[in-house]
Amino acid sequence: MSGSILLSRRTLIGSLGASAGGLLLSGCDALGANEGFRGVLRSGESLTYATQRLVSDRNALAREFAEAEMSPVFRANGNIMPASADYAAHLATRFADWRLVVDGLVARPLAIPLAALMAMPQRAQITRHDCVEGWSAIGKWQGPKLAHILSLARLLPSARYIVFHCADSFGDHPYYESIDLVDALHPQTILAWRMNDAPLPVAHGAPIRVRVERQLGYKQAKYVMRIEARASLMGLYRGHGGFWEDDSGYQWYAGI
Amino acid sequence: MNDRDIAETVETPTLVGGELVRRHALATRIWHWVNALTLLVMLMSGLTIFNAHPRLYWGEYGANADYAWLEISARSGQGIVRIGDVQAVTTGVLGLWVDGDGEPQNRAFPSWATIPSTYNLADGRLWHFFFAWVLALALASFMLISLVNMHIWRDLRIRLSELSPAHLWHDIKDHARLRFPTGAAALDYNILQKLSYVGVIFILLPLVTLTGLTMSPTMDAAWPWLLDLFGGRASARSLHFIAAFLLFVFFVVHMAMVLLAGPWNEVRSMVTGWYRLPRERMTSVKEDDE
Numbered sequence: 001m002s003g004s005i006l007l008s009r010r011t012l013i014g015s016l017g018a019s020a021g022g023l024l025l026s027g028c029d030a031l032g033a034n035e036g037f038r039g040v041l042r043s044g045e046s047l048t049y050a051t052q053r054l055v056s057d058r059n060a061l062a063r064e065f066a067e068a069e070m071s072p073v074f075r076a077n078g079n080i081m082p083a084s085a086d087y088a089a090h091l092a093t094r095f096a097d098w099r100l101v102v103d104g105l106v107a108r109p110l111a112i113p114l115a116a117l118m119a120m121p122q123r124a125q126i127t128r129h130d131c132v133e134g135w136s137a138i139g140k141w142q143g144p145k146l147a148h149i150l151s152l153a154r155l156l157p158s159a160r161y162i163v164f165h166c167a168d169s170f171g172d173h174p175y176y177e178s179i180d181l182v183d184a185l186h187p188q189t190i191l192a193w194r195m196n197d198a199p200l201p202v203a204h205g206a207p208i209r210v211r212v213e214r215q216l217g218y219k220q221a222k223y224v225m226r227i228e229a230r231a232s233l234m235g236l237y238r239g240h241g242g243f244w245e246d247d248s249g250y251q252w253y254a255g256i
Numbered sequence: 257m258n259d260r261d262i263a264e265t266v267e268t269p270t271l272v273g274g275e276l277v278r279r280h281a282l283a284t285r286i287w288h289w290v291n292a293l294t295l296l297v298m299l300m301s302g303l304t305i306f307n308a309h310p311r312l313y314w315g316e317y318g319a320n321a322d323y324a325w326l327e328i329s330a331r332s333g334q335g336i337v338r339i340g341d342v343q344a345v346t347t348g349v350l351g352l353w354v355d356g357d358g359e360p361q362n363r364a365f366p367s368w369a370t371i372p373s374t375y376n377l378a379d380g381r382l383w384h385f386f387f388a389w390v391l392a393l394a395l396a397s398f399m400l401i402s403l404v405n406m407h408i409w410r411d412l413r414i415r416l417s418e419l420s421p422a423h424l425w426h427d428i429k430d431h432a433r434l435r436f437p438t439g440a441a442a443l444d445y446n447i448l449q450k451l452s453y454v455g456v457i458f459i460l461l462p463l464v465t466l467t468g469l470t471m472s473p474t475m476d477a478a479w480p481w482l483l484d485l486f487g488g489r490a491s492a493r494s495l496h497f498i499a500a501f502l503l504f505v506f507f508v509v510h511m512a513m514v515l516l517a518g519p520w521n522e523v524r525s526m527v528t529g530w531y532r533l534p535r536e537r538m539t540s541v542k543e544d545d546e
Contacts, residue, residue, distance in 0.1 A: 028300075028371045032379055044386030056478030063480055065316065073321035128317055128489060130473050132377065134309035135319035136489050214474045249378040255474030256385060 049253040058182055062213035065126045071137040074129070074196065076203035079168035079175065082223050087167040095207040100149075100191070104163070104228035107154035114193065114207050120144035123190050131217040132250065141211050142194035147185045149227070155181075159229040163236065164210050167223035170243065177221040178233055178241040178252070179212055188213040191224065216254035218244045271440040273535030279443065279525045281405055287398035288526055294394065295503060297387045300371040302500055303364075304380030310351075310364035312497055316488030325494070330362035388468060395461050411445055412454055418447040436517055438534040456506055460499050467496035 031037045090098045099111035124142040146162070162184040166175040183189055191208045193200050200206045205222025212219045219242070233239060238246035245252050271277070280288075311324035318324065327338045328351045335351025337344050348354070353366040367373040371383050402408045417423060427447050436442065445453065469475045470482040470492035486492040514522045518534070525531035 025368060025371075025373050028297075028383075029373050032372050032383070038382070041382045041386040044382070044389055047389060048385060052472070052474045052478065056474055060477040062473060062477045063483060069316060071317050071319065071322065073319070075319045075321065128473075128476075130471070130489065131319075132308070132381075134305065134471075134493060135311070136317045137319045138317045214477045216473065244378075248376075249382070251378075251381065251385075256472035 045251045045253055048256050052253075052255045053182065056214070059187055060214075062127050062188055065128070065138050067126065067140070069138055070126060070140060070196070074137045074139045074204070075135065076201075077131060077217065078222070079170070080203040082166075082168040084167055084169075087223065091202065091206070098207055100208065100224070101226040102149060102153045102229075103226070104230055105156040105159040106150075106229050107156060108152070110149070110153050112149070117144055117191060117193060117208065120148060123187070124194075125188055125190070125211075125213070127188070127211070127213045129217055129220065132254065140194075140196050141190060141192040141209075143190040143192040143208065143211075145187065146189045146191060146210065146227075147187070149191065150184065150229070153229075155229055158231045161230045161233055161241070163228040163230055163233075163241075164221040164224045165226040165228060166221050167225050170247070173237070173243060173247065175221065175223070175243045176237065177210070177219050177243070178230075178236075179215070179219060183212050183214065186212075186214070214255055218242065218250060219254050271533055273439045273442075273533045275533050276530050277443065277533060278529050279531035280529050281407060282529070283398065283401040283405065284407060285526055285529060287394055290390065290394050291398075294387050294391045295507070297371060297383055298391060299500060299504060300369060301380045301383035301387070304370040304372065304375065305377065305384060306497065307363045307365055307370065307375055308377045308380075312494040313490040314487070314494060315490050316483070318490035318493075326497075328364035335362075388465075391461075392465050395457075395465070399457070412450055412457075414447065414450050414454065418450070423447060434516055436534060438536045440533065442534050443531075452506060452509070456503065460503050460506070464496060464499040464503065467492040467499060471496065 032041075095114045098114055100114075100117065102110040102112065121144060122142055123145055124140065126138060126140045128136050128138050130136045150162070159181070161178045161180060163176060163178040166177075168175045179189075188211065190211050192205075192211050193208050195201065195204050195209075200209060205224070208224050209222045210220060210224055230236065233241040233252075237243075240246045240249075241252040242250070244250040310328040311318070311320070312326040313322055313324055325340055327336075328346075329336050329338070330352040333347075333352070334345050335347040335349065335353065337346045337350050346352075349366060350364060352360060352362050355361050355367050361367070363375055367375075370380070372379050399408075402412075424447060430436075430446070431448060437444075437446065466482065467486055469479070470486050471489060476483055476489065482492070483489065486495055521532050521534075
């Protein structure tokens with residue numbers, strides 16, 4: 001007799017618990033879909049961006065490792081072969097006629113051959129690459145500093161962001177990324193044409209890939225064709241400053 | 257702030273159980289509930305992030321080609337959790353499970369355990385990094401206030417004598433027999449309570465916060481000592497997961513103890529501050545202890 005009461009009470013508690021859990025979950029999903037609430041959640045990104053800029057020195061370096069600490073295998077991620085005919089043609093001629101375009105808010109737009117990038121003062125660094133998914137790999141990168149190229153092109157005072165336009169795309173959407181001037185002028189921000197002491201492989205972004213060592217992997221744009229200086233990210237594709245930012249709502253500031 | 261003091265110094269001689277007394281300070285109550293909600297959101301959004309790469313490593317780096325000490329995966333129609341060389345089939349819960357629409361899914365943690373319920377790394381990170389601020393700021397405020405209002409010194413301070421094996425064993429036996437203190441003695445935390453609360457407040461929560469920061473590439477540049485402290489980013493990620501798991505274990509034990517000690521009284525004291533002292537037990541029970 002008391003057993004049946006206990007059972008029904010237990011069933012009651014169980015179903016209450018289950019529906020409370022269900023309510024919580026669907027509540028979270030509903031909240032997460034609410035634009036006002038998303039705005040509150042997104043304020044965390046602004047707070048993190050401002051705070052990390054505040055506590056980290058402008059030139060604070062990402063840790064550099066010894067050769068012995070490098071990952072035996074450096075995983076290639078995202079697009080590993082751009083689909084465009086243009087890219088295929090450049091690849092066939094080993095980028096002999098390829099030019100890196102630097103334009104936008106610069107006093108002197110440039111078109112730089114790969115050989116000229118190789119001839120510029122170089123920086124080599126062994127750093128850790130952190131994917132937003134949680135894995136990381138340590139590799140060696142070499143190339144000219146982005147700051148050097150921007151000084152050649154002479155940024156206009158109105159320039160606030162540097163945009164990287166890439167040869168690869170997801171469906172109809174070209175890959176692109178953007179960073180602020182603090183990261184663009186950072187001493188470890190380079191245009192890498194060498195990786196692990198060999199020419200940058202296609203899977204890792206040949207002919208050049210940008211390294212922004214204090215941010216996550218999706219900011220390290222591969223197959224960079226054009227560098228554009230801009231005052232704002234508005235009006236560029238869907239306005240969020242990068243392919244994954246536009247497509248999936250990833251945070252533009254990927255320092256965390 | 258002095259409610260407890262008054263209760264102890266003035267009323268102690270007459271407290272035998274049954275009386276309503278002020279137990280928890282307002283700061284403690286606010287932090288408790290903010291923290292409860294925050295930890296739940298952090299845990300569930302954290303599982304979404306974990307689902308993006310359900311493998312854990314030790315050292316500076318770790319990716320698919322490297323050895324993972326923990327891995328949740330789906331292989332030949334089974335959900336599998338592997339820790340080191342030991343693996344268990346977890347089909348239905350971890351690695352391979354059926355979603356609300358009856359579709360099999362091979363994410364590590366099932367939709368009922370994650371925020372949002374369908375896999376979305378960007379949204380998981382949005383939740384996680386907003387509530388991370390709440391967690392860290394609330395913890396810092398609670399620590400500061402509890403230092404000032406003497407909560408730490410008065411209620412959580414562990415005395416050396418309490419750590420003697422005899423004292424610990426006595427407390428463990430009392431817990432195992434579900435014999436909780438009564439009367440005024442119920443106002444003091446016993447050593448197992450102190451160890452678990454101190455462990456959560458001063459070890460697990462700071463650990464989970466700092467290991468979380470170590471996964472941030474900008475913070476690693478700003479504070480490189482984080483990498484030295486935890487032995488690299490991949491290690492910090494593993495420790496972050498372990499600390500979160502231990503916080504979950506604490507939550508389960510905490511719930512069980514609240515249910516056993518009398519959920520109504522316990523929850524009321526954490527909401528209103530007022531706690532009814534448990535009455536003395538029937539006398540004969542006491543003897544078999546000695």
